Amino acid sequence: MSKSTHFFGTSVFGQLISLIDTAIITKAVKNNHSDRYVKKFKTKDHLISMLFSSFAKCTSLREVSGAMLGLSGKTRHFQLNHIPKKSTLADANKRRDAEVFGEIYNQLLKKYSHVFSDSRVRDVINKQIEIFDSTTISLFKDILKCVGRNPKNGKKKGGIKVHTVINVDETVPKMVWFTSAAKHDHFLLEKLKMDANTIYVFDKGYNDYKAFEKFSNNKTGFVTRIKDNAVFESIEEKEIESNIHSGVLSDEIIEFTILENNSNRKLKLRKVTFYDRVLKREFEFLTNLFEMRADLIAAIYKLRWQIELLFKQLKQNFPLKYFLGDNENAIKIQIYCALIANLLMTVVQKMLKRNWAFSNLVSFCKIHLFNYLHLFRFLENPDKDWQKTYDELMQPTLF
Numbered sequence: 001m002s003k004s005t006h007f008f009g010t011s012v013f014g015q016l017i018s019l020i021d022t023a024i025i026t027k028a029v030k031n032n033h034s035d036r037y038v039k040k041f042k043t044k045d046h047l048i049s050m051l052f053s054s055f056a057k058c059t060s061l062r063e064v065s066g067a068m069l070g071l072s073g074k075t076r077h078f079q080l081n082h083i084p085k086k087s088t089l090a091d092a093n094k095r096r097d098a099e100v101f102g103e104i105y106n107q108l109l110k111k112y113s114h115v116f117s118d119s120r121v122r123d124v125i126n127k128q129i130e131i132f133d134s135t136t137i138s139l140f141k142d143i144l145k146c147v148g149r150n151p152k153n154g155k156k157k158g159g160i161k162v163h164t165v166i167n168v169d170e171t172v173p174k175m176v177w178f179t180s181a182a183k184h185d186h187f188l189l190e191k192l193k194m195d196a197n198t199i200y201v202f203d204k205g206y207n208d209y210k211a212f213e214k215f216s217n218n219k220t221g222f223v224t225r226i227k228d229n230a231v232f233e234s235i236e237e238k239e240i241e242s243n244i245h246s247g248v249l250s251d252e253i254i255e256f257t258i259l260e261n262n263s264n265r266k267l268k269l270r271k272v273t274f275y276d277r278v279l280k281r282e283f284e285f286l287t288n289l290f291e292m293r294a295d296l297i298a299a300i301y302k303l304r305w306q307i308e309l310l311f312k313q314l315k316q317n318f319p320l321k322y323f324l325g326d327n328e329n330a331i332k333i334q335i336y337c338a339l340i341a342n343l344l345m346t347v348v349q350k351m352l353k354r355n356w357a358f359s360n361l362v363s364f365c366k367i368h369l370f371n372y373l374h375l376f377r378f379l380e381n382p383d384k385d386w387q388k389t390y391d392e393l394m395q396p397t398l399f
Helices: 012-017 022-032 043-056 061-069 086-095 099-116 120-125 185-190 209-217 294-302 305-317 328-351 358-367 375-380 384-394
Strands: 128-138 159-167 175-180 198-201 221-225 233-237 248-260 263-276 281-287
Touching: 012 043, 012 328, 012 358, 012 375, 022 043, 022 099, 043 061, 043 086, 043 099, 043 328, 043 358, 061 086, 086 328, 099 328, 128 185, 128 305, 159 185, 159 305, 159 328, 175 185, 175 328, 198 294, 209 221, 209 248, 209 263, 221 294, 248 294, 263 294, 281 294, 305 328, 305 358, 328 358, 328 375, 358 375
Parallel strands: 128 198, 198 221
Antiparallel strands: 128 159, 159 175, 221 281, 233 248, 248 263, 263 281
């Protein structure tokens, strides 16, 4: 009987870790001085331990340290030099600056951007479309200020808000910032870079006419939804051409008044009303893209759903309900490592010719984390060895 063609000398976890270039970690450590005064548990050991936690979906420090103690003799191929005890990992999560993990994520994003980049949307629009939004992760303790009503017992849980920017042609975050859940979303508007070749897409929670004026002055496009209570004056009703999608109900130029320092300024924008036949709803879009077709404005805003899918993917596939530390730094480290794990799995998914659902891919890697399978070869044809063995057993024999 033939040997398995999927057997490999490195475990699945080791193959995932090998996607992280050691030079990236070394550079990040040097820039952030994250190994200063550290004798044993270096940044690389810390990163590998937290990635193990993400892939194995561990829910406590005891679970991480206990599971990793069973890896004796299996750590050489991914160069883990120190298996942490519970207290060691807890101290590292509290003291090592989370920014070193943020830099590792950004460098990995830069390295693999060509793998998951899809330029089809950019080729049509001739501009880069970037989507931004935030998601709130509830915490078990009042570590960061949260929003909402106070519970009856007076003990309010904390919450961390993850502000995210993604390119429409990529499926991983481009930029990430953390704030308390009570921080207003307008915080993100101050972080955005103004670029004439970029169109930003966001929901109506970010409506800020001063920011819209800044976008227009810097020739940066945006598409959002208008608020229900917006006060404006209609200036011009544009004619809807026959080649425009029939869902476009109206296209008009409107004018807002910006009040600042006892003075008034006028801001002209464009409002497109669109009827979605699938949802059976009307949507009113606000933009400063005066020359673009009205139906394309609606199509661009529809792309915003991609960031919602990203948040759903992260929360469903990685342990962001159970945190391994009771301090802000530890929580940030865990989220950054979940983002790194998400990026690595996205790279694997994009490099495969066979179509795998992301959640199935993550579940497979969790089950086979320390099996010695050739990850890509197996995922391309998982039935190969089984079918080969079955065919051999079914062959007729002379005796």
